Amino acid sequence: xxxxxPRDGGREIVGGDLVLPGLAVAFTAYFFYSVWxxxxxxxxxxxxxxxxxxxxxxxxxxxxxLKVMRDGxxxxxxxxxxxxxALGPRLSVVAFTALFVVALPWLGLTLGLxxxxxxLMLVLRAGSWRxxxxxxxxxxxxxxxxxxxxxxxxxxxxxIEKLLAALF
Amino acid sequence: MGWDAGFLAELVATSFGYWWIIIPAVLVGIVVGAVxxxxxxNTLIILLPLTLTLDVEKALVFMVSLYCATHLGxxxxxxxxxxxxxxxxAATTLDGYQMARKGQAQQALxxxxxxxxxxxxxxxxxxxxxxxxxxxxxxxxxxxxxxVIMLFGLTLIAVIAARDTLKGLIxxxxxxxxxxxxxxxxYNTPRATFGFLELLDGVPLVPALIGLFAISEALVMLExxxxxxxxxxxRAAQASWRETxxxxxxxxxxxxxxxxxxxxGLIIGxxxxxxxxxxxxxxxxxxxxxxxxxxLYGTGHPAGVLAPESxxxxxxxxTLVPLMAIGVPGGSTAAVMMIVLQYHGxxxxxxxxxxxxxxxxxxFVAMAVSYVFMIFTILPxxxxxxxxxxxxxxxxxxxxxxxxIVGAFADREYLFDMWLALxxxxxxxxxxxxxxxxxxxLIGIIIGPLFEQYLVRALRISQxxxxxxxxxxxxxxxxxxxxxxxxxxxxxxxxKPVSEESTG
Numbered sequence: 001x002x003x004x005x006p007r008d009g010g011r012e013i014v015g016g017d018l019v020l021p022g023l024a025v026a027f028t029a030y031f032f033y034s035v036w037x038x039x040x041x042x043x044x045x046x047x048x049x050x051x052x053x054x055x056x057x058x059x060x061x062x063x064x065x066l067k068v069m070r071d072g073x074x075x076x077x078x079x080x081x082x083x084x085x086a087l088g089p090r091l092s093v094v095a096f097t098a099l100f101v102v103a104l105p106w107l108g109l110t111l112g113l114x115x116x117x118x119x120l121m122l123v124l125r126a127g128s129w130r131x132x133x134x135x136x137x138x139x140x141x142x143x144x145x146x147x148x149x150x151x152x153x154x155x156x157x158x159x160i161e162k163l164l165a166a167l168f
Numbered sequence: 169m170g171w172d173a174g175f176l177a178e179l180v181a182t183s184f185g186y187w188w189i190i191i192p193a194v195l196v197g198i199v200v201g202a203v204x205x206x207x208x209x210n211t212l213i214i215l216l217p218l219t220l221t222l223d224v225e226k227a228l229v230f231m232v233s234l235y236c237a238t239h240l241g242x243x244x245x246x247x248x249x250x251x252x253x254x255x256x257x258a259a260t261t262l263d264g265y266q267m268a269r270k271g272q273a274q275q276a277l278x279x280x281x282x283x284x285x286x287x288x289x290x291x292x293x294x295x296x297x298x299x300x301x302x303x304x305x306x307x308x309x310x311x312x313x314x315x316v317i318m319l320f321g322l323t324l325i326a327v328i329a330a331r332d333t334l335k336g337l338i339x340x341x342x343x344x345x346x347x348x349x350x351x352x353x354x355y356n357t358p359r360a361t362f363g364f365l366e367l368l369d370g371v372p373l374v375p376a377l378i379g380l381f382a383i384s385e386a387l388v389m390l391e392x393x394x395x396x397x398x399x400x401x402x403r404a405a406q407a408s409w410r411e412t413x414x415x416x417x418x419x420x421x422x423x424x425x426x427x428x429x430x431x432x433g434l435i436i437g438x439x440x441x442x443x444x445x446x447x448x449x450x451x452x453x454x455x456x457x458x459x460x461x462x463x464l465y466g467t468g469h470p471a472g473v474l475a476p477e478s479x480x481x482x483x484x485x486x487t488l489v490p491l492m493a494i495g496v497p498g499g500s501t502a503a504v505m506m507i508v509l510q511y512h513g514x515x516x517x518x519x520x521x522x523x524x525x526x527x528x529x530x531x532f533v534a535m536a537v538s539y540v541f542m543i544f545t546i547l548p549x550x551x552x553x554x555x556x557x558x559x560x561x562x563x564x565x566x567x568x569x570x571x572x573i574v575g576a577f578a579d580r581e582y583l584f585d586m587w588l589a590l591x592x593x594x595x596x597x598x599x600x601x602x603x604x605x606x607x608x609x610l611i612g613i614i615i616g617p618l619f620e621q622y623l624v625r626a627l628r629i630s631q632x633x634x635x636x637x638x639x640x641x642x643x644x645x646x647x648x649x650x651x652x653x654x655x656x657x658x659x660x661x662x663x664k665p666v667s668e669e670s671t672g
Contacts, residue, residue, distance in 0.1 A: 016598075016601065016602045017335070017602050017603065019598050019602060020338070020339070020342070020595075020598055020599055020602060020604050021338060023342075023595070023598075024338065024341075024342040024345075027342070027345065027346070027360070028345060030360060030362075031345060031348070031359065031360040034358075034359050034360045034361075035359050035360075038352070038355075038357050038359070039354070039355060040632060041352065041353075041354040041355070041624050041627075041628065042352035042354065042355060042357050042359065043359075044623065044624060044627055044632070045348050045619070045620040045623050045624060046345065046348050046359065046360075048623070048634075049341055049344050049345050049348065050345060052341055053338065053341040053342060053345060056334060056337055056338050056341065057338060059334065060334055060335070060338060063334070079601055079602055080598065080601050080602065082601075083391055086390045086391045089390045090387050090390055090597075093386060093387060093390070093565065093569060094387070094590070094593075094594065096569075097383070097569055097573055097590055097593075098590060100573065101573070101583065101586045101587060101590070104583065104586075105583070109574070113570050113574065116566070116569070116570050116573075117566045117567065117570045120565065120566035120569065120570075121562065121563065121566050124390070124561075124562040124565065124566065125562060126560060126562030126563045126566070127560075127562070127563065131563075135563060135566070135567070139566075139567055139570050139571065143570075143571075143574055147574065147578070151214065151578075153577070153578065153581060154581040155574070155577060155581075156583075
């Protein structure tokens with residue numbers, strides 16, 4: 001699923017390609033910092049991998065710089081956000097999922113999942129309200145049956161779980 | 169060896185007699201394998217009360233049937249939604265998902281099922297015959313060889329999965345470093361944990377798998393109305409039994425590929441720790457290397473599904489070899505099986521083959537029989553499963569996100585793991601959009617802890633001298649193959665002087 005490099009008026013855009021190496025460099029630096037005072041056994045692995053990683057990133061940065069200087073490639077971050085029409089739905093998925101994890105201890109699994117699926121389907125305009133309610137209810141009830149009723153997992157219990165526990 | 173044709177026939181008959189155990193185990197295993205976040209290991213742990221109460225033969229038949237079925241099940245979401253149910257199915261996404269996008273999901277599923285079943289069947293039969301020799305492999309592989317094997321596996325993945333080898337290597341090494349998070353193996357001092365107690369044991373694999381594959385894929389999926397490309401929707405909607413038959417014909421055409429890639433899985437499976445994720449990529453790479461049409465791999469080529477799935481299931485019998493022969497589990501699922509066997513008073517190791525040959529060889533016979541049951545259980549369902557690719561992404565994405573984020577919790581039961589899945593989801597999204605294949609990242613994370621364990625062990629033996637990594641003959645051969653695998657793609661890309669052969 002690797003996307004081909006995006007182009008802006010025939011110009012290759014390569015800025016996005018540097019995001020992951022940037023994160024890798026930051027993480028490697030943090031890893032080195034965290035093992036600085038430890039015995040060699042604790043830092044041998046990180047040192048070997050980290051140094052190799054930094055060398056490869058160095059080569060990659062040189063290659064990208066040459067592309068920019070020689071071929072006139074752009075350094076924008078367009079590749080991360082294209083197509084623009086999907087940007088809103090994408091941010092909604094991330095935001096709704098984060099909200100779900102935050103609210104899970106209060107809402108509980110069943111109600112939380114119902115809200116997550118229904119919210120996302122509404123944002124993504126996935127069908128009529130009946131389809132939204134039916135899909136959300138099916139997913140949340142299946143999760144309740146599997147994780148709470150059958151496996152008795154430690155997933156947070158909310159009002160629905162407490163009500164059902166009182167009834168059965 | 170203490171067994172003959174009559175003895176073998178008796179084992180086969182006994183195994184078929186356990187159909188009432190095998191069929192439910194296969195069904196549970198397929199579902200478990202298909203759901204990211206669940207795996208054979210944690211399912212067997214959940215089902216310990218059942219396996220501990222059954223007698224040892226029945227418990228073993230149940231466990232191996234479930235274990236084999238999870239390896240098959242992992243390929244289903246890999247093909248349908250580009251989310252491997254298990255790490256071993258990661259290579260299946262490369263061509264399986266592309267086939268689904270072309271409206272050939274049903275054929276891809278049939279290829280997956282047949283290669284899984286026949287790869288698993290052939291290798292489990294071969295294991296019964298070759299067991300004494302295969303068992304020796306565990307002794308040959310020491311820490312130095314293991315370090316090179318893992319680097320070799322990671323390099324292959326980087327070369328195969330990413331279009332740009334340099335990007336693939338960066339992603340793989342980044343994954344290895346993420347896999348090193350947690351306490352070190354000697355002094356238990358925490359490293360790079362960002363202050364989170366939940367990371368002291370290292371990065372949990374299930375949230376990493378869910379984030380890198382499921383959540384990031386859901387974010388990318390939003391760009392399309394359905395998984396199947398618009399031009400192929402009509403073709404996919406009209407799919408009938410004809411497509412199942414077509415998939416069977418393609419499988420038959422690739423029978424030799426199923427056989428030899430299955431053996432790659434078997435051999436890699438015998439090596440403790442190497443696992444299905446490496447085996448399937450090695451098989452994929454080998455299949456591409458010997459193909460007349462290597463350029464078709466990654467575009468929805470049937471051989472790109474046959475090879476990794478056959479190897480993925482060849483691993484199943486391989487991982488049980490060291491367990492039965494020398495009492496060392498070849499993987500985490502084998503470790504759970506060992507607990508059950510020890511509970512029943514079974515002493516694993518060479519004596520088992522003398523004292524209880526029906527149990528020692530029976531495991532592999534039961535495995536072969538469970539594969540026979542599997543093909544009849546799963547094949548008719550391919551037609552209906554393929555319909556998933558026609559569900560609008562507006563419905564599919566919320567369901568994927570909801571089910572997998574809860575799956576992230578299931579393994580360790582920490583809310584923290586849900587956040588971790590989300591973080592890996594964003595990381596995976598960045599990787600996908602910029603051409604760093606998430607598979608290389610994931611495999612790095614999977615083998616990271618084991619890689620460190622073997623590396624530190626080797627370095628302690630040499631008192632920190634790195635030249636020990638080049639001190640073994642097998643290791644040096646593997647180093648040579650590693651370098652070759654990096655150079656070969658560049659050599660093959662050079663223009664051919666003669667006219668190009670037909671791609672078929």
